[in-house]
Amino acid sequence: MSQAPEALRTEVRAWLQNNIPRDWRAAMTGTDQDAFVRAQREWFGKLVKAGYATPHWPEGWPGGGRSLAEQKIIYEEVARADAPRLILFFVALYHAACTLIEWGTDEQKRAHLPGILDGKLWCQGFSEPNAGSDLAAVRTRAELRGDRYVINGQKIWSTLAQHADYCLLLVRTDTAGPPQAGLTYLLLDMRSKGVSVRPIAQITGDDEFSEIFLDDVEVPVSDRVGGEGQGWAVAQSTLASERGLTLVELSHRMRYALNRITGLMRARGVAGDAALRRDLGRLAPKVDAACALADQYLLKRIENTEAPGDASIVKLHYARTLRDFTALGLRIAGLQGQYREPFIRGGGMETGNWPFDFMNSYNWTIAGGSDEIQRNIIAERMLGMPREPKDWRL
Structure with a gap:
């Protein structure tokens, strides 16, 4: 599938104008998880039918086979239109699908795509209480017994796992040798005996994350992705699937949300405040730079010139800029902005609910690899600096 850029942009923009749920922000403000799930399913169904949910899938799937340049146009228009984010389906559409497309057997693809x-x-079972950004420290153990793995352990910070049908599960099958070499990647049916899910109440009032407890859970060997001990390599493919397009969308959402900052300044009667205007003037180029970095990174992927550390630069800059964005909004809002308000489910990272946005912005400095991890990657893999010692006291 190929289409002239401007024709595609016009088509997507018109479709979004006619199909985005009307007043969806108001409908999703202060609502419960059940209403959110229903709304997400309805919006997902529309996008699938139009071919805009899976442009990154191979040709033959609805809307699949589009170039990265065409995918970028779709994501830019979704951001411009302030459409609901497909938070509920993110892991399924990207992590699960892209991992199965690259590593899955034909049987696994037919069973799940x-x-x-x-x-x-789908949800993701990577992080553990003692293995967050360092996946090599995963301890959840899987023991092979005949044609099944028996799993015991705990996962944490699994997005919307309480609603998931399946889980991408990283487990340890070997303790000898390098820690990365002992990891194996499994597909877990969340209805399996021994699986328990507990939502985590967050400071924001949301409960989008969960803990997963695994007690003698059995997974058939046929649900292993890649070979035993290849879990590290498969997991890197999973994490790479969210790079590029996601940050293009989020960066452009932040650019279009700058009008919330300026609108708030006018509403608060502080549009002429010299200090606030100065800080807004500093913020706007950072937002533009976030968009430019994301666009440049995607161009490198299109041209197959991506280098180790490129994605870390994009993520690190976006995370820090988002913090600055929400902090300025909170500051302009003043005392009124300190009040707790119902948050918008399915919104972006800059909804205009400043206390929620500010607290939520810290997620991006941790999730998907903390800022410290990103800096290490940039220093070691791009700049050739010495690797961080295993024991920081050395």
Whole structure:
């Protein structure tokens, strides 16, 4: 599938104008998880039918086979239109689908890819209480018994796992040798005996993350992705699937949300405040730079010139800029902005609910690899600096 850029942009923009749920922000403000799930499923169904949910999938799937340049146009228009984010389906559409497309057997692809389009939900079981950004420290153990793995352990910070049908599960099958070499990647049916899910109440009032407890859970060997001990390599493919397009969308959402900052200044009667205007003047170029970095990174992927550390630069800059964005909004809002308000489910990272946005912005300095991890990657892999010692006291 190929289309002239401006024709595609015009088509997507018109479709979004006619199909974005009307007043969706108001409908999703202060609502419960059940209403959010229903709204996400309805919006997902529309996007699948139009071919805009899976432009990154191979040709033959609805809307699949588009170039990265065409995908970028779709994501830019979604951001411009302030459409609901597909938070509920993110892991399924990207992490699960892209991992299966690259590593899955034909049987696994037939079993799961059509189900994703039908609305099956996935979560990710990577992080653990003592293995967050350092996946090599995963301890959840899987013991091979005949044709099944028996799993015991705990996962944490799994997005919307309470609604998931399946889980991408990283487990340890070997303790000898380098820690990365002992990891194996499994597909877990969340209805399996021994699986327990507990939502985590957050300071923001949301409960989008969960803990997953695994007690003698059995997973068939046929649900292993890649070979035993290849879990590290498969997991890197999973994490790479969210780079580029996601940050293009989020960066452009932040650019279009700058009008919330200026609108707030006018509403608060502080549009002439010299200090606030100065800080806004400093913020705007940072937002533009976030968009430029994301666009440049995607161009490198299109041209196959991506280098180690490129994605870390984009993520690090976006995370810090988002913090600055929400902090300025909170400051302009003043005392009124300190009041707790119902948050908008399915919104971006800059909804205009400043206390929620500010607290939520810290997620991006941790999730997907903390700022410290990103800096280490940039220093070691791009700048050739000495690796961080295993024991920081050395």
